[in-house]
Structure formats: structure tokens, C-alpha cells
Amino acid sequence: MKINLVFIFCLFLTFCPLDAQIINEIPLSDRVTGYRIDVKLDTDSKTVKGSMEAFWVNKSSDTVPDIQMHLYMNAFRSNRTTYFREMGGSPGNNDSDLGWIEIRSLMDENGVDLLPSMEYISPDDGNREDKTVARILLPIPALPGDTVSVRIDFETKLPSRIRRTGYTGDFYFVAQWFPKFGVYEPAGMRYSARGGWNCHQFHANSEFYSNHSVYDLTLNLPVEYFTGSGGKLISEKTDGEMKTLVYRAEDIVDFAWTAWPGYSVFTDRWKNVDITLLIPGSRVKQVERQFAAVKYALQYLDQNVGPYPWPHLTFVDPPLIGAGAGGMEYTTLFTTGSSLFMPEWRHYAEMITVHEFGHAYFMGILASNEFEEPWLDEGVNSYWEERIMDNYYGSNSGLINHRLLKVSDKSSARRGYSSSPVRQTVSNNEYSWNYPHGTYYMMSYQKTAVWLHTLAGIIGEETMDNVFREYYRKWAFKHPSGKDFINVVNEVVQKEHGARFGPDMNWFFDQTLYGTGICDYKVIGFSNRKYRKPEGKTDTADAIANEWPDTDSLYTSVAMIERAGDVILPVDVLIHFTNGDEILEKWDGKARYKDYTYTGYREIDWVKIDPEFRITMDVNFNNNSFTEEPQRAVLHRLVNRLLTFIQFYLSIILL
Amino acid sequence: MKIFSSLKSGFYRAWRSRKGILIVWLVFFLLVLVFIYPLRASLKTAFSSSMITERLAGGLDIEVFSDLGPTLKTILSSVTGGFIMVYLVGFLLNAFLTAGLFGSVRKETGKFSAREFFNAASKSFWPFLAISLVITLTLNFVLGVVLGIPVGVVSSSETMPETTRFAVMISAGAVALLLIPVVLLAADYSRAWKSTHENESFLKAIGFGFSRTFSKFWSSYIMMVLVILTQSALGILIMIILPAWKPVTGGGVFLLLIVSQLLFFARLLLKTWRYASVTSMMEETALTIPVNTYNINDEQGRSNQIPG
Numbered sequence: 001m002k003i004n005l006v007f008i009f010c011l012f013l014t015f016c017p018l019d020a021q022i023i024n025e026i027p028l029s030d031r032v033t034g035y036r037i038d039v040k041l042d043t044d045s046k047t048v049k050g051s052m053e054a055f056w057v058n059k060s061s062d063t064v065p066d067i068q069m070h071l072y073m074n075a076f077r078s079n080r081t082t083y084f085r086e087m088g089g090s091p092g093n094n095d096s097d098l099g100w101i102e103i104r105s106l107m108d109e110n111g112v113d114l115l116p117s118m119e120y121i122s123p124d125d126g127n128r129e130d131k132t133v134a135r136i137l138l139p140i141p142a143l144p145g146d147t148v149s150v151r152i153d154f155e156t157k158l159p160s161r162i163r164r165t166g167y168t169g170d171f172y173f174v175a176q177w178f179p180k181f182g183v184y185e186p187a188g189m190r191y192s193a194r195g196g197w198n199c200h201q202f203h204a205n206s207e208f209y210s211n212h213s214v215y216d217l218t219l220n221l222p223v224e225y226f227t228g229s230g231g232k233l234i235s236e237k238t239d240g241e242m243k244t245l246v247y248r249a250e251d252i253v254d255f256a257w258t259a260w261p262g263y264s265v266f267t268d269r270w271k272n273v274d275i276t277l278l279i280p281g282s283r284v285k286q287v288e289r290q291f292a293a294v295k296y297a298l299q300y301l302d303q304n305v306g307p308y309p310w311p312h313l314t315f316v317d318p319p320l321i322g323a324g325a326g327g328m329e330y331t332t333l334f335t336t337g338s339s340l341f342m343p344e345w346r347h348y349a350e351m352i353t354v355h356e357f358g359h360a361y362f363m364g365i366l367a368s369n370e371f372e373e374p375w376l377d378e379g380v381n382s383y384w385e386e387r388i389m390d391n392y393y394g395s396n397s398g399l400i401n402h403r404l405l406k407v408s409d410k411s412s413a414r415r416g417y418s419s420s421p422v423r424q425t426v427s428n429n430e431y432s433w434n435y436p437h438g439t440y441y442m443m444s445y446q447k448t449a450v451w452l453h454t455l456a457g458i459i460g461e462e463t464m465d466n467v468f469r470e471y472y473r474k475w476a477f478k479h480p481s482g483k484d485f486i487n488v489v490n491e492v493v494q495k496e497h498g499a500r501f502g503p504d505m506n507w508f509f510d511q512t513l514y515g516t517g518i519c520d521y522k523v524i525g526f527s528n529r530k531y532r533k534p535e536g537k538t539d540t541a542d543a544i545a546n547e548w549p550d551t552d553s554l555y556t557s558v559a560m561i562e563r564a565g566d567v568i569l570p571v572d573v574l575i576h577f578t579n580g581d582e583i584l585e586k587w588d589g590k591a592r593y594k595d596y597t598y599t600g601y602r603e604i605d606w607v608k609i610d611p612e613f614r615i616t617m618d619v620n621f622n623n624n625s626f627t628e629e630p631q632r633a634v635l636h637r638l639v640n641r642l643l644t645f646i647q648f649y650l651s652i653i654l655l
Numbered sequence: 656m657k658i659f660s661s662l663k664s665g666f667y668r669a670w671r672s673r674k675g676i677l678i679v680w681l682v683f684f685l686l687v688l689v690f691i692y693p694l695r696a697s698l699k700t701a702f703s704s705s706m707i708t709e710r711l712a713g714g715l716d717i718e719v720f721s722d723l724g725p726t727l728k729t730i731l732s733s734v735t736g737g738f739i740m741v742y743l744v745g746f747l748l749n750a751f752l753t754a755g756l757f758g759s760v761r762k763e764t765g766k767f768s769a770r771e772f773f774n775a776a777s778k779s780f781w782p783f784l785a786i787s788l789v790i791t792l793t794l795n796f797v798l799g800v801v802l803g804i805p806v807g808v809v810s811s812s813e814t815m816p817e818t819t820r821f822a823v824m825i826s827a828g829a830v831a832l833l834l835i836p837v838v839l840l841a842a843d844y845s846r847a848w849k850s851t852h853e854n855e856s857f858l859k860a861i862g863f864g865f866s867r868t869f870s871k872f873w874s875s876y877i878m879m880v881l882v883i884l885t886q887s888a889l890g891i892l893i894m895i896i897l898p899a900w901k902p903v904t905g906g907g908v909f910l911l912l913i914v915s916q917l918l919f920f921a922r923l924l925l926k927t928w929r930y931a932s933v934t935s936m937m938e939e940t941a942l943t944i945p946v947n948t949y950n951i952n953d954e955q956g957r958s959n960q961i962p963g
Contacts (some may be wrong), residue, residue, distance in 0.1 A: 280817060320820065621722050635698055637903075640908060647683055648922060655749070
């Protein structure tokens with residue numbers, strides 16, 4: 001009993017600072033969970049060993065009998081885990097290759113040993129070889145308002161082949177490394193019909209859904225290592241060959257850190273945000289470009305979505321040996337992926353930086369469930385990444401800006417979707433591991449971005465920005481679902497456009513997010529016929545002749561339009577006449593075909609559907625226009641260039 | 656000085672053979688045209704009456720082509736197959752035409768004669784083909800070893816620092832670049848020798864080619880590097896001029912075609928300059944050897960111990 005009282009007192013002291021404000025003046029989130037972790041990096045055994053004190057507050061009105069925690073490093077325990085079953089490959093055969101997490105002891109706030117009541121569960125696929133989720137039965141169920149506190153001693157062995165997390169040589173990227181609470185969802189939250197834990201296994205394509213938490217990390221490691229983390233460095237103490245760092249992070253959904261003696265550390269500032277970049281010393285030339293990219297992203301999202309609320313941000317450009325850690329997101333820490341030589345015209349490294357930073361908003365602040373609605377995380381983030389890239393690096397050159405070739409980020413995503421042979425295999429709204437035939441990336445990232453651009457094309461970019469501002473205002477530091485996002489869209493569109501698009505925008509989401517159809521509008525052609533006067537015996541007067549006195553040069557012109565796909569979207573049709581006149585028709589796009597007929601002293605010259613390419617969902621822009629005199633010169637130019645290229649190439653390779 | 660006199664003589668001889676170069680240009684123009692014309696027709700059909708080609712006015716727009724869908728795949732597969740055919744036919748034609756060119760850049764050859772050009776081409780076609788084949792395979796093997804092994808080592812190493820990887824790759828690339836002139840010299844000496852030794856086997860010619868390359872290494876090598884640098888300068892010039900010029904009218908496109916072909920002719924002239932310079936170097940170095948050990952007319956039937 002005495003021990004228990006001492007332990008309770010210690011816990012009280014321990015968690016007191018977790019409620020304190022160190023980084024932000026007021027809490028950004030509800031802070032349902034919190035962690036105090038004290039560990040040592042053992043560079044010989046490649047382990048992180050130590051203890052953790054953590055709490056979860058039952059903010060629901062349910063009595064909860066258990067807690068569930070992610071033990072994600074167990075995904076690297078064998079090739080039988082769900083992660084390796086999904087992605088193939090192997091963690092390696094040697095013990096040094098494997099990754100795992102062992103719970104050495106587990107006690108509640110009363111000092112009761114909870115280890116016997118811990119079991120591994122596999123809520124997603126029933127795979128008994130997967131030990132990435134643990135369920136711990138509480139001795140006393142948690143009543144509404146109760147705080148469940150646990151003390152865990154754990155040891156995490158890092159895997160040698162870095163896939164998001166692990167080590168290579170003396171490079172460490174340590175993510176998904178400590179026992180982390182799942183999210184308790186009471187009835188009515190997101191899609192929950194009744195209260196329960198939402199705690200998914202570690203999957204090949206998803207790993208994020210957590211509460212906004214407070215983290216205090218005390219990290220002990222050799223002095224020669226440079227480190228970075230999602231937290232703010234509070235103190236650093238050197239003791240011989242070891243040093244102890246204390247980090248504090250508030251209101252983020254995950255905590256990762258990195259250590260490597262080869263890092264060079266650079267700092268910059270945007271408004272009140274201190275930005276730190278850890279990059280291999282050999283890549284110093286990339287520093288300026290990387291800072292520019294991250295500041296573009298900060299500026300753009302701050303302006304169009306909402307403020308970046310933390311005063312710190314760290315990003316890491318892993319060395320080539322740790323490239324497997326590149327392109328990942330942990331809210332206030334993210335990883336990019338440049339290389340020693342990056343030509344100025346190639347913006348892929350900047351694209352990764354912008355994308356991974358964007359996750360601070362889409363999944364970090366707006367903490368959606370990546371497992372269940374990957375589109376709301378990766379897709380929405382890709383949409384913003386494309387906007388940022390094309391806005392700052394050129395509307396047609398966001399990715400590549402070479403005099404021989406220009407590629408925009410937006411068109412790159414559209415190309416991925418529109419040219420995919422499996423674009424209709426599955427809807428856009430699946431759990432991350434349910435996408436068949438390798439469709440996950442195309443559907444979650446590209447298709448979502450494409451229909452978000454289409455939505456912006458329909459409702460206007462200004463309204464789209466207001467949608468996201470409202471989404472941020474309503475759902476920042478909460479767990480929005482897809483339907484919450486759609487509700488925001490409906491509200492904002494209704495507010496700004498009234499009933500112009502119908503009572504709501506569900507018709508759009510039913511087709512794009514939940515549907516598998518394709519959008520393809522095409523111009524069949526047009527005809528210009530000279531007006532024929534009535535011949536023979538007619539009963540009525542020639543009304544046309546009355547209206548148009550000179551019927552000899554009068555034409556009846558017809559533009560023929562078709563909806564070749566299943567998706568119905570409103571489109572603009574631009575008809576151009578030989579005398580220079582233009583008529584812009586607004587078509588609801590519903591009918592299978594549509595004829596626009598005109599009478600006048602002019603002929604149709606050409607017809608274009610969606611002349612400004614707003615409907616990016618349209619899988620074929622080539623059939624969106626029709627003319628009898630197409631521009632052939634540029635095609636000939638291209639072919640001539642090819643001719644010259646082949647001539648030169650042959651003359652070079654033939655001796 | 657041999658280097659510059661060879662280069663000067665080579666240029667004169669190449670210019671003297673300009674009609675032969677014109678023949679080479681015409682043959683390759685027609686060959687590539689046979690491949691390009693159906694492609695142009697396919698693209699016209701694919702884009703039909705669409706106005707999307709307007710988006711190509713500013714340069715290449717990948718989206719325009721990706722929207723062709725299955726048609727693009729058909730076009731690409733025919734382009735791939737067509738290019739392989741063009742390469743194979745080009746390989747044969749190159750052996751034939753190069754034999755003609757080497758024949759016309761020899762010292763004793765006077766004014767260019769088409770009859771002599773084709774006569775030399777037909778006589779030396781098979782040995783030139785064999786030499787081209789052997790040297791091309793040698794070049795590919797050498798580049799495969801020089802580039803492939805370091806790349807393999809670098810790729811398989813998980814812990815090699817980035818700068819070391821880069822240094823290895825750059826070193827491999829540099830070695831490959833340094834080796835290319837050597838192989839080209841061997842090829843050119845082989846063919847130059849073969850064009851004056853019609854009855855000798857192509858293997859002897861290759862043997863001579865490598866032997867002469869290494870026996871007169873520095874003068875030959877420096878000369879070849881100078882020729883390659885000049886060719887590269889033209890290449891860079893072309894890379895700057897042609898892509899920047901984006902005509903959108905039929906007349907402009909035709910003018911671009913004319914200029915492109917003139918530049919290609921210049922490229923062929925420089926290539927012939929290479930052949931002629933090597934031939935000149937071979938002849939010049941041969942003539943400096945005392946008459947009692949060397950006579951170009953007595954040379955037939957000798958192996959490569961005696962310089963040709």
C-alpha cells in the first residue's frame with residue numbers, strides 16, 4: 001500500500017507538467033492522452049529502452065473496461081505480420097534486422113500489474129502473427145471523466161532496413177516506437193454506432209490515427225549524435241560520452257525523432273515559427289531551396305486554410321543510407337528527400353517537402369483517420385500540395401521547369417488518374433488496405449486531388465478556400481470524418497451560392513468520392529447548313545424569313561455535344577463563329593447528348609467544352625474540342641524534332 | 656604538329672567528300688522518314704479534329720499525349736518497334752556508307768566520284784559491317800564493365816556515404832568518357848586500314864586498329880579528343896538553338912526542318928572529318944617511317960607489326 005501511495009504521488013508530480021503550458025499559451029486540443037517518456041538509445045544493440053508514463057482521459061459518457069495501444073514496431077517482427085503480408089518483402093533473417101517492441105512491465109496508477117491482462121488483438125484482419133495492437137483489461141473500468149494512467153517499461157529494437165523507421169549504420173529514424181493509445185470513439189463520433197476503441201493494426205499504407213497529445217521525452221544518447229524531433233528542445237546536458245536531451249511537444253498526434261552524427265543543422269524563421277532543417281553536410285546547396293519550399297507551404301496554408309499553430313517545425317533530409325525514412329510526416333517533424341545534386345529545374349524534392357509539411361494540417365491539425373479514410377488525409381493533402389507547387393513554381397511548371405519540358409504538379413496527378421487502367425476498379429472511399437490491384441496510391445492521392453480540383457472548378461477557388469477555412473475552424477484538433485468534410489462543403493456552398501448547385505453537393509460526392517464512374521464530355525462535331533426556303537405548298541408563313549431578310553447567306557448551325565462517361569457535372573460549352581462571335585453555354589451535363597442550334601449570318605468555327613480545363617475529372621481533354629481546321633503545325637514541328645533527334649542519335653551511336 | 660596537320664588535312668578531305676556526305680544525309684533522311692511518316696499520320700488520326708494541339712504551341716505537354724489513352728500505347732509500341740528496325744537497317748547502311756566515305760577520304764583519292772564512292776562501299780561492306788559489329792560490342796562491353804560494376808557496388812552498399820557514392824559514379828563516368836575515344840580510334844584506324852587493304856581480313860584490320868591506336872597513342876588520342884570536343888560544341892549549339900525555336904505556322908515549321916537538316920549535315924561533316932583525320936594521321940605516320948621498312952604498296956598481306 002505504501003508503495004502504491006508513493007507511486008500515485010510520483011504520478012501526480014509526473015503528470016503535472018503535462019498539463020502545464022510550455023510551448024503554447026493555451027492548449028490547442030483536448031489532450032485526451034499524454035506521454036512522459038524517458039529512454040536511452042543503445043547504439044550497440046540498436047534499441048531504445050526505458051520507461052513511459054501515460055494517461056488517457058475517458059471523455060466519453062461510456063464506462064470503458066479496457067484500453068488499447070499501438071505497438072507498431074512489432075510490424076517488423078517477422079514476414080508474417082500484416083504489414084509484410086500486405087507489402088511483401090521481408091524484415092530480414094538476422095536478429096539484427098528485425099524490429100520489435102517488448103513490454104517489460106505494465107502497471108496502473110495503483111501499482112497493479114496489468115501485464116497478465118494484456119493480450120494482442122488483430123481487429124482488422126484477425127492475423128494472430130500480428131502483434132501491433134494490444135488490449136489491456138483494466139482492473140476497474142474507467143468511468144466517464146476518469147483518467148487511466150499507466151507506467152510501462154519497454155524496449156524497442158529498431159529494424160535494420162529502414163521502412164519509415166529503423167536504422168542503417170549510425171543513422172537512426174525512430175518512429176512508431178513507443179506504446180501509443182488508440183482513439184476511443186464514443187457513439188456518434190465519426191461513424192461509431194456505439195462506443196469503442198479505434199485502434200488499427202500497422203498497415204502497409206496507413207499508420208496514423210491518434211489523439212492530440214502532450215509529449216515529454218528525455219533521451220539519452222552518445223554525444224556525437226545530432227538529433228531532431230517533433231518537440232521543442234527544452235534542455236541538453238552532457239555527461240562524459242553521453243548526453244541527455246529533453247524535448248517537449250504539445251498537441252501533436254505522434255512523436256518521432258532522429259539521430260545521426262552526419263547531420264548539419266540549419267535554422268530559419270517564418271513569422272513566429274522557428275524552422276530547423278537537419279540535412280547531410282554534403283547537401284548544403286539544397287538548404288536554401290528546402291527552406292524556401294517549406295516557407296511557401298507555411299505561407300500558403302496559413303493564408304488559405306488556417307494558422308500553423310506551433311512555434312516550431314523541424315524537417316529532416318535523410319542521407320541516402322536512410323532514404324527509407326524519407327517522405328514521412330509526424331506533424332511538427334517531417335522528412336523530405338533531396339539528393340546531392342538537384343537541378344534547379346526539377347522540383348521533386350520541394351514537392352516532397354511541401355507535401356509532408358501539408359500533413360501538419362491534414363492529419364496533424366485536422367486529425368482524420370488515415371486507415372479508414374485515406375483520401376481525407378493523403379488526397380486532400382495532395383490537392384493542396386499541387387496548388388502550392390503550381391502557385392510558387394509556375395502554373396505549368398510546378399514539378400519540372402526545363403526549357404525542353406514543363407510539367408505541373410496538378411497535371412501530373414490528373415495524368416496518374418486519367419491514364420490508370422484500374423481507375424474504375426473501386427470507389428475512393430475504402431479502408432487503406434482494401435484497395436485492390438495496387439489502386440491505393442492512384443485512388444487516395446491522385447483521384448482525390450483530381451476531384452477536389454474539379455470541385456474547385458465548379459464552385460470556384462474562392463469558395464473552395466472558404467470551405468477549407470471553415471473545415472479548419474470547425475475541426476482543428478478534432479477528428480473529422482469524410483461526412484464532416486462534406487457537411488462543411490454543403491454549408492459553405494449553400495451560404496455562398498444558394499441553391500445554384502442544388503440543395504447540397506452530395507450529388508458531386510456520390511459520383512466522385514463514392515462512385516466509380518468516369519467523367520468524359522466530348523464534342524461530336526458541328527454542322528453549318530445554308531438555310532433552305534420553304535418549297536412546295538406550305539401552310540404557314542416562313543417565320544425565319546421574316547426575322548432574317550437576307551436568307552441567301554443565312555446558316556443553321558448545330559454544335560453536337562455528348563456525355564460519354566457516367567459522371568454528370570455541369571460544364572461550359574464555348575461556341576466560336578467565323579465572324580468572331582463567341583457564345584458560352586452553361587450545360588448541366590445531364591443528358592447523354594445535347595445539340596446547340598443557332599441561326600444567323602455566320603457559321604460555327606469551333607466548339608470547346610470546358611475551355612478552361614476546370615473539370616479535371618474529365619479523363620480525356622482531347623475530345624473536348626472540335627474544329628475543321630485543327631492546328632497541325634505544332635504537331636508537325638514535334639514530329640520534325642523527333643526526326644532530327646533520331647538522325648542525330650543514330651549518327652552518334654553508329655560508329 | 657602531326658595532330659594539327661592531320662586535322663587540317665582531314666577537314667580538307669572531308670569537305671572534298673561533301674557529295675558523299677550528302678548521299679549519307681539523304682539515305683538517313685529517307686530511312687528515318689520512312690519511320691516518321693506513319694507516326695505523323697498516326698498522330699494526325701489520333702488528334703483528329705481536336706484543338707488540344709494548341710497546348711503544344713509552347714512546348715511539350717505530356718497531358719495532351721497521356722489523354723490519348725490506348726491510342727498512345729499503340730503509337731508508342733509502333734514507335735519502339737519502328738526505332739529498332741531503323742537502328743538495325745541504319746547499322747547496315749552505316750557500314751555500307753562509311754566504307755564509301757573512308758574510300759573517298761584517302762589521300763590518293765582525287766575529286767569525289769559517286770561511282771568510286773559506291774564502288775568502295777560495295778567492296779568493303781562486309782568487312783566494315785564486321786568491324787562495326789565487333790567494335791560496337793567491344794564498346795558496349797567496356798562501358799558495361801566500367802559503369803556497371805561501380806554502379807552495382809554502390810547500389811548494393813547500404814552504408815556507403817553519399818559523397819563516396821557520387822565520387823565512385825563520377826569516376827566511373829569519367830573513365831568511360833576517357834575510354835570512348837580509344838575505342839573510336841580503334842574503329843577508325845581499322846576501317847581506314849581496311850579501305851586500303853581490300854584483300855585483308857577484317858580481324859587483321861581490327862588488330863591493326865588497336866595496334867595503331869596504342870602505338871601512336873597520344874597524338875591519336877589528343878586528335879580524337881579535339882574532334883569529339885568540336886562535335887560536342889556543335890551538339891551544344893544545336894541543343895540551344897533548336898528547342899528554343901517554336902514556330903507555330905506551317906512556313907516556320909518547314910524552315911525549322913531545313914535548319915535542322917543543315918545542322919545534321921554539319922554533324923555528318925564533322926563525323927567525316929573524324930574519319931578523314933584518322934586516315935590522314937595513319938597515312939602521315941606511315942610516311943615518316945623510312946622507305947626501306949615501309950611502302951604502302953608493299954603492305955598488302957602484312958600483319959599489323961608493320962604500320963600501315
